[in-house]
Amino acid sequence: MTVNYLAFAIPAFFIFVFIEFKIAQHQKKAKIFKYESTVANFSVGIAERLLNLFIAASFYQVYDWLYAHYAIFDISTKWYVWILLLLATDFVWYWYHRLGHEINFLWAAHIVHHQSEEFNLSAAARITTIQAIFRNVFWCALPLLGFHPNMIISILLAHGAYSFFTHTQLIGKLGWLENILITPSLHGVHHASDEKYLDKNYGDVFVFWDKLFGTFQAEEETPKYGLTHPIKSYSFLWQHFHYYLEIGEAYRRANGFKAKWDAVFGSPALMDQNIRPILEERYYQNKLQHDYQNKLQHEAKPKPRFKIYLNIQLIMVVAMLTGTTMFYESLTVVHKVAILIFVLVTLINIGALLEQRKWIYYLECFRLILVFGYFFYSFNIIELLIFPVVGLIILERNFSLNSLYKKHLFSYKSNTINT
Secondary structure (H helix, E strand, O other), rough: OOOOOHHHHHHHHHHHHHHHHHHHHHHHOOHHOOOHHHHHHHHHHHHHHHEEEEHHHHHHHHHHHHHHHOOOOOOOOHHHHHHHHHHHHHHHHHHHHHHHOOOOOHHHHHHHOOOOOOOHHHHHHOOHHHHHHHHHHHHHHHHHHHHHHHHHHOOOOOOHHHHHHHOOOOOOHHHHHHOOOOHHHHHHHHEEEHHHOOOOOOOEOHHHHHOOOOOOOOOOOOOOEEEOOOOOOOOOOHHHHHHHHHHHHHHOOOOOHHHHHHHHHOHHHHHOHHHHHHHHHOOOOHHHHHHHHHHHHHHHOOHHHHHHHHHHHHHHHHHHHHHHOOOHHHHEEEEHHHHHHHHHHHHHHHHHOOOOOHHHHHHHHHHHHHHHHHHHOOOOOOOHHHHHHHHHHHHHHHHHHHHHHHHOOOOOOOOOOOO
């Protein structure tokens, strides 16, 4: 059985986040963590890691094919080439990252990374699969130059590991290193929504590129983290797709080729800020924000059983992600797809729970039916799926499971959201 040892990076990530949280508590800085935001951060990262399993091998094959057929130079694999490759990787990252802030359809994928208003290690997980695909397309420049694919993959792993540790407020300025490396202080500036900090510090490891291309900014005032126009949502779906909807609406409203081109390829700074409130009203996000914020003001802490239930779901999908990563090559296509669907539905479920959506009960029923369907299919008795479906209907009719669910598993006792 083939074992992918990269799976151990998943529990390691959570261990580091836990250590950061305990240090923050010790330093009286626990406010840099917020339960709902941290769970939302985890959800985005879990989805990306799982979906990436289906496409990661494809990118290595693309790198290998480009290297074998179109490499411009025959670059050796001597030790000093690793340094050159690290610099080249960070240079490509700089331009991928900068364009991700300057072009609407790229920003739609990258905006998710900037949504968290809490800057901590959990925010590093906010990478979407679409963003990962765009990023890997840019990195195709490396095999084209002539760097060996095995070297590229190794450097990308180290590159990603370094950037993880720059997402923290617990490490202050690092003296002379601030002039060489992207430190937590400098990357915190990049995550800030303050006007003087916008569109600064695109580098991932080195500050050279920002200084060379005029996008460097040292931390001065304490940053305010998040988007300039916060979405105020923990919905897994809304966080991923709201900006694509904004682009679509802007494109629909645009008159003429240039205006339509700008809607897709123009600068996010030119996006009509009246579009998002309209979409929030259309998809009930505006009412959600108002009602949920009122709840948080009057009842600061969710019921313990709500958090227990939500945490169990989170632990379950993390365990599934770790196991799937470890034994991915040994799983059948049916198993892979079943796990993918179940985890994605659960992540949507977690977001809906955080937002107290009333339709969550029906999603729970759908997820339960999916589980029954998977096991019945595995034992070749899929026709028996009708029995648990009928059973759920009978139980609902006789015991009002919907009401019981909301009573015991919703965070707050009254005024649940009607969307």
